[in-house]
Amino acid sequence: MHPYKRSARVSDLIRKEVADIVMHRLKDPRLGFITVTGAEMSDDLRHASVYVSVLEDVKKAETLKILTASAKFIKSELGKRLKIKFIPALSFKLDKSIEYGAKIDKILDEIKTSEEPSENNENPF
Numbered sequence: 001m002h003p004y005k006r007s008a009r010v011s012d013l014i015r016k017e018v019a020d021i022v023m024h025r026l027k028d029p030r031l032g033f034i035t036v037t038g039a040e041m042s043d044d045l046r047h048a049s050v051y052v053s054v055l056e057d058v059k060k061a062e063t064l065k066i067l068t069a070s071a072k073f074i075k076s077e078l079g080k081r082l083k084i085k086f087i088p089a090l091s092f093k094l095d096k097s098i099e100y101g102a103k104i105d106k107i108l109d110e111i112k113t114s115e116e117p118s119e120n121n122e123n124p125f
Contacts, residue, residue, distance in 0.1 A: 005043075008041075010045055010084065010088075011038070013082065014048050015037075015039040017078055017081050017082065018074060018078070018090070019036035021077045021078070022067070025073075026070055028066050028070070030059075031066055032059040033054070034053070036051070036052055037052065038095065039051065045085075045086060046088055049092075050091070050092050052092055052094065053098050064092055064094065067092040071091075071092070075087050075090055
């Protein structure tokens with residue numbers, strides 16, 4: 001028995017290859033700064049959800065449209081690079097984890113700032 005599911009290994013490979021294809025093969029000038037942050041495979045390896053982070057807020061919807069329109073091209077490129085039985089159908093989704101993490105950091109900073117004792121008060125600990 002392998003320690004990792006095949007779908008997890010293929011997901012990582014898909015993420016790396018899609019990132020390379022988006023960076024080096026897609027020549028759409030409307031694309032902003034994109035990071036491919038992950039991929040999730042269905043258990044039958046026929047579908048892949050590819051998660052992307054887009055630096056500019058205003059370009060998020062447009063970037064998803066461009067990537068979705070480019071999915072067939074990206075899939076054909078994957079077919080040339082990967083030695084797997086089926087090249088998965090690709091769907092692109094925004095990865096909100098970076099935004100979520102930044103929001104949590106901001107809240108934690110606000111809590112820390114509001115709880116810091118003034119310099120004149122003695123430390124209770």
